[in-house]
Amino acid sequence: MGLLVHPDIRSLSPYVPGKPVEELQRELGLTRVIKLASNENPLGPSPKAMAALSGAQTALHRYPDGGGTQLRQAIADRWKVAGDQVILGNGSDEILGLLARTFLTPGDEAIMADHTFVIYKMEVTAVHGKPVVVPLVDWTHDLESMARAITPRTKLLFLCNPNNPTGTMVSAEAVERLMARVPEDVIVVFDEAYFEYVRNPRFPDAMAYVKQGRSAIVLRTFSKIYGLAGLRIGYGVSTSEIIGYLNRIRPPFNVNSLAQKSSLAALGDDEHVAKSRATNAAGMEQLEQGLRALGVTPIPSETNFLYFDAKRDGRSVFDALLREGIIVRHIEGTMIRVTIGLADENAAFLQAFKKVLDGARQPIVREL
Ligand SMILES: *Cc1c(COP(=O)(O)O)cnc(C)c1O
Numbered sequence: 001m002g003l004l005v006h007p008d009i010r011s012l013s014p015y016v017p018g019k020p021v022e023e024l025q026r027e028l029g030l031t032r033v034i035k036l037a038s039n040e041n042p043l044g045p046s047p048k049a050m051a052a053l054s055g056a057q058t059a060l061h062r063y064p065d066g067g068g069t070q071l072r073q074a075i076a077d078r079w080k081v082a083g084d085q086v087i088l089g090n091g092s093d094e095i096l097g098l099l100a101r102t103f104l105t106p107g108d109e110a111i112m113a114d115h116t117f118v119i120y121k122m123e124v125t126a127v128h129g130k131p132v133v134v135p136l137v138d139w140t141h142d143l144e145s146m147a148r149a150i151t152p153r154t155k156l157l158f159l160c161n162p163n164n165p166t167g168t169m170v171s172a173e174a175v176e177r178l179m180a181r182v183p184e185d186v187i188v189v190f191d192e193a194y195f196e197y198v199r200n201p202r203f204p205d206a207m208a209y210v211k212q213g214r215s216a217i218v219l220r221t222f223s224k225i226y227g228l229a230g231l232r233i234g235y236g237v238s239t240s241e242i243i244g245y246l247n248r249i250r251p252p253f254n255v256n257s258l259a260q261k262s263s264l265a266a267l268g269d270d271e272h273v274a275k276s277r278a279t280n281a282a283g284m285e286q287l288e289q290g291l292r293a294l295g296v297t298p299i300p301s302e303t304n305f306l307y308f309d310a311k312r313d314g315r316s317v318f319d320a321l322l323r324e325g326i327i328v329r330h331i332e333g334t335m336i337r338v339t340i341g342l343a344d345e346n347a348a349f350l351q352a353f354k355k356v357l358d359g360a361r362q363p364i365v366r367e368l
Contacts, residue, residue: 006128008125008126008128009125009126011125012121012122012125012126015118015119015122017038019035019037019322019327021033021035021327024322024325024327028322028323028325030325032325032348033325033326033327034325034326034327034341034345034348034349035327035339036326036327036328036338036339036340036341036345036349037327037328037329037337037339038229038329038339039164039194039224039303039304039305039339040223040224040227040229040339041224041225041226041227041276041304042279042283042339042340042341042342042345043227043272043275043276043279043342044227045226045227045228045262045266045272046226046227046265046266046269046272046273047269047272048265048266048268048269048272049226049227049228049262049263049265049266049269050262051265052261052262052264052265053258053261053262055261056257056258056261056262057258059257060257060258062257063253063257064253064255064256064257064260065257065260066252066253068088068255068260069083070260070264071088071260071263071264071267072086072087072088072235074264074267074268075235075237075267076237078267079207079237080211081207081210081211081237082240084240084243084244085210085237085238085239085240085243086235086236086237086243087235087236087238087243087246087247087250088233088234088235088254088255088260089233089234089235089236089250089254089255090232090233090234090254090255091221091223091232091233091234092191092193092219092220092221092223092234092235092236093119093234094232094234094254095217095219095234095235095236095246096119096120096123096189096191096219097123097126098246098249098250099123099156099187099189099217099246100123100124100126100127100129100156101127101249102245102246102248102249103155103156103187103245104124104127104128104129104155104156105129106127106128106129107128107129107130107153108129108130108153108154108155109129109130109131109132109151109153109154109155110124110129110130110131110132110154110155110156110157110158111132111134111146111149111150111154111156111157111158112124112131112132112133112134112157112158113133113134113135113136113141113142113146113158113160113163114133114134114135114136115135115136115139115163115165115166116136116141116158116160116163116164116165117158117160117163117164117191117193120158120160121133124156129155129156130153132149132154134146134149136163136166136168138168139163139166139167139168139299139307140163140166140168140169140170141159141160141161141163141168141170143159143170143174143175143177143178144177146159146178147177147178147181147182150181150182150183150186154186155185155186155187156186156187156189157182157186157187157188157189158189158191159175159178159188159189159190159191160191160193161175161190161191161192161203161204161206162192162194162197162198162301162302162303164193164194164303164305165305165307165329165331165335165337166299166307167299167300167301167302167303167305167306167307168299168300168301168302169198169200169202169203169302170204171200171202171203171204172202172203172204172205173202174204175204175206176204179209179214179216182215184214184215185215186215187215187216187217187242188209188214188215188216188217189216189217189219190206190209190216190217190218190219191219192206192218192219192220193219193220193221193223193224193234194224194225194302194303194304195220196224196225196226196273196276196277197224197225197277197280197302197303197304198302198303199281199302200302203302206218207237210237210238210239213239214239215239215242216238217236217237217238217242218236218237218238219234219235219236220234220235220236220237221233221234221235222234222259222263222266224304225273225276225277225304226263226266226267226273227266227272227276228259228262228263228266231256231258231259231262231263232255232256232259233255233259233260233263279342280304280340282343283340283341283342283343283346284301284304284306284340286343286346286347287306287338287340287346287349287350288306290346290347290350291306291308291350291353294350294353294354294357295357296308296309296310296311297309304339304340305337305338305339305340306337306338306340307331307335307336307337308335308336308338309334309335309336310334310335310336311334312334312357312360313334314330314331314332314333314334314335314336315330316360317330317336317353317356317360318330318336320356320359320360321349321352321353321356324352324355324356325348325352326348326349326352326353328349
């Protein structure tokens with residue numbers, strides 16, 4: 001069987017999703033499990049999205065609107081582009097896959113950071129493209145080096161802004177310098193899954209490049225601040241030409257009717273977005289202070305998560321937190337990513353983390 005698998009596919013490791021809450025509860029017999037692993041909105045979806053969802057249930061025997069007409073137009077109006085400049089995806093993840101399949105032929109290069117969203121590498125490799133990996137500098141995309149990595153075979157350049165898992169962003173000025181160097185036949189993919197959380201005024205206006213007709217696509221999602229991760233819906237905004245090509249291979253009914261209806265309502269609920277931002281800002285303050293009090297300095301974040309060096313084996317920290325009923329994300333080495341939750345969830349995490357650190361310190365003390 002192994003012989004039938006393309007070596008590119010064999011080279012990939014399967015994506016390891018965050019542990020489901022129910023599974024952990026069963027395994028460890030815990031009554032309370034707090035999931036701070038997948039950057040979901042701890043407040044849940046907008047009440048308006050929930051209402052739209054119950055209204056949509058009567059039409060479940062019908063196929064969804066394959067064109068996503070209403071939602072696409074609402075997104076287009078919001079960003080002041082034409083309806084044919086918007087594509088909907090089964091999560092923005094799906095659009096990443098469509099980009100790879102549409103624009104890469106085997107051996108074509110796609111530039112990405114070394115410490116970024118893992119799906120880029122997966123989708124590029126799946127179509128036998130070549131991921132060209134550029135190291136972060138200070139946990140931040142190094143756009144100078146990314147520009148230098150462009151060759152005649154480069155077709156895509158992934159810019160995760162702000163970056164997952166580090167939480168850092170690149171500024172408008174840095175992006176402007178990059179865009180001045182990117183040739184027209186390279187598509188810059190601005191993955192802005194955490195856009196609505198950004199507070200830094202120097203964040204770039206990536207949509208402006210699309211409006212100038214540059215080869216760029218801006219990806220956004222309803223999975224993060226909009227709280228609809230379970231429904232799988234995201235979107236891309238680009239030139240009508242690029243969107244037109246993506247649509248040629250998009251599965252016709254890729255976004256289900258519940259997702260379309262509820263995200264349309266969510267998009268119109270600015271109040272819920274504002275409340276979510278405020279909750280996140282307060283939670284970030286709480287977690288940053290709490291972590292610093294424990295001797296840990298998180299990387300400054302423009303998102304709804306914090307990334308930090310736990311200064312001890314991350315896998316053990318992850319496991320020890322699991323036993324305390326807290327699910328975080330172990331990325332690699334000593335690095336941990338924690339999603340900002342509600343105040344009591346953050347407090348529970350800090351308490352558990354303190355316990356884990358104290359527990360880890362004890363054996364060393366006894367050895368002395
Ligand atoms: C969560 C996330 C996405 C969005 O995923 P969906 O498929 O829309 O749920 C995309 N990019 C990054 C960097 C993310 O963190």
